[in-house]
Amino acid sequence: MKYIDEFRDPELARRLASAIAAEVDPSRDYRLMEFCGGHTHAIFRYGVQHLMPPNLRFIHGPGCPVCVLPMSRIDHAIALAVQHGVILCTYGDLMRVPASERRSLLKTKAEGADIRMVYSTQDVLRIARENPSRQVVFFAIGFETTTPPTAVAIKVARAEGLQNFSVFCNHVLTPSALRTILATAGPDGVQLDGILGPSHVSTLIGSRPYAFVPREYGLPVAIAGFEPLDVMQSALMLVRQLNSGRCEVENQYTRAVTEEGNRKAQALMAEVFKTRERFEWRGLGFLPHSALELADDYADLDAERRFPVTLGESREVKGCECPAILRGVKQPTDCKLFGTVCIPDNPMGSCMVSSEGACAAYWSYGRFRETPASRTAMA
Numbered sequence: 001m002k003y004i005d006e007f008r009d010p011e012l013a014r015r016l017a018s019a020i021a022a023e024v025d026p027s028r029d030y031r032l033m034e035f036c037g038g039h040t041h042a043i044f045r046y047g048v049q050h051l052m053p054p055n056l057r058f059i060h061g062p063g064c065p066v067c068v069l070p071m072s073r074i075d076h077a078i079a080l081a082v083q084h085g086v087i088l089c090t091y092g093d094l095m096r097v098p099a100s101e102r103r104s105l106l107k108t109k110a111e112g113a114d115i116r117m118v119y120s121t122q123d124v125l126r127i128a129r130e131n132p133s134r135q136v137v138f139f140a141i142g143f144e145t146t147t148p149p150t151a152v153a154i155k156v157a158r159a160e161g162l163q164n165f166s167v168f169c170n171h172v173l174t175p176s177a178l179r180t181i182l183a184t185a186g187p188d189g190v191q192l193d194g195i196l197g198p199s200h201v202s203t204l205i206g207s208r209p210y211a212f213v214p215r216e217y218g219l220p221v222a223i224a225g226f227e228p229l230d231v232m233q234s235a236l237m238l239v240r241q242l243n244s245g246r247c248e249v250e251n252q253y254t255r256a257v258t259e260e261g262n263r264k265a266q267a268l269m270a271e272v273f274k275t276r277e278r279f280e281w282r283g284l285g286f287l288p289h290s291a292l293e294l295a296d297d298y299a300d301l302d303a304e305r306r307f308p309v310t311l312g313e314s315r316e317v318k319g320c321e322c323p324a325i326l327r328g329v330k331q332p333t334d335c336k337l338f339g340t341v342c343i344p345d346n347p348m349g350s351c352m353v354s355s356e357g358a359c360a361a362y363w364s365y366g367r368f369r370e371t372p373a374s375r376t377a378m379a
C-alpha cells in the first residue's frame, strides 16, 4: 500500500538501524522524547527501541489527548450528562477513562445517562437534527489535529440554526505543553537531548512553531512521521545534529508537513476559537494559553456557559503514575499498578486507556517482558 509498505520495509529498517549504530558516539547518551502518542505506539508495535543502540533511548511525551485530559474534565462531562440530561456525544476512547469515585462515562451511561459514542462531528450534528427536543453536547478533545472538524461542526450548526447543539471544548495546544516539559527539564526533571516533533499536529501548525526549542532550550527537533521508518530516520537526523553540534528544526515528514502548515485550517481555528488564559493538563498542571475555548462570536454554542454544573473535588486513583509518565520522568513499569490491577480491560489511569497511551502501548505489545536473550532468539 502506497505510503505504508515502503515505510515498514524490514531491509530499510535494518539499514537505518546499522547507520544509527555506526554513527552514535558511545561516550554519550541520546535521550530523545517522542512527543506524540502515535510515535509511542509505533515504537512499541514495531519494536523500534530494540533496534537502537543501548545509549539511544526514546522517552515518551505527553502527546496523547486522552491521557493529558485531567480527571476534572471527565467529571465535568459526567455532570453535564447527569445534571442537565443532555445527550453527551464523544469519541470512543474517552468512554473508559477513569473519573472520580471510580466512575467513567461508560459506567454513567450504564446507569442511565444518555452518553453516545460517535465517530465524527458529523454524527453529532445528525443526532442534534434528529432530536430537536433534546440538547446535544459534543465533548470535544484533541490537539490541533482534531480542532478543525469541531470548528466546522460549530459553523454548520450556526448556519443551520441548530439551537440544541453545543460544544464542551477541551482542545489543547502542543507548543505550550512542549515548552512546559522543556522548562522543567534538567537534573530534577526529565533529561533530554532531542525532540521527535509531532506528525499530524505539524501538518496543521507547520514546523515554524517549534523554532523556540533550539533557540531557547538548545535542543534539536526532527518532525517525524508515524511509521517505523519515519521514527528511525528522525532518530538518525537527531543523532547527526547532536554529533555535529547543530541545533535546529528539521522536517523528516516532508510528505505532509510544510513550514507554514495548513493556513486554511489555521484561519478556521482562529475564527471559531480563542485561547484560554489557563487550562489544566494531567501531569503538567495549569498551563497558560495552552487550550482553546469558543470565540465570543460563538459563545452561545459553548456548553460550559449554557449548562453550569456543580462539581466536587476530583480525586486521582491512588498510586497511578500517569502524571509522572506524561512528564517523561517515569515509565509505566515504574507504576506498582501496572499489569496488576491496571490493564487495558480495567484501566486505573488514562495512560492505560487510549492505544496512544504509554501504559497501554507497554502492555499491549509486551516489550517489557522481553530480555536481551529473547530478542536475540526472535531475530
Ligand code: SF4
Residues within 6 Å of the ligand: 319, 320, 321, 322, 325, 332, 335, 336, 337, 338, 339, 342, 343, 347, 348, 349, 350, 351, 352, 353, 359
Ligand atoms: S499502569 Fe495504570 S495506574 Fe499505573 S500509571 Fe499507567 S494508567 Fe496509571
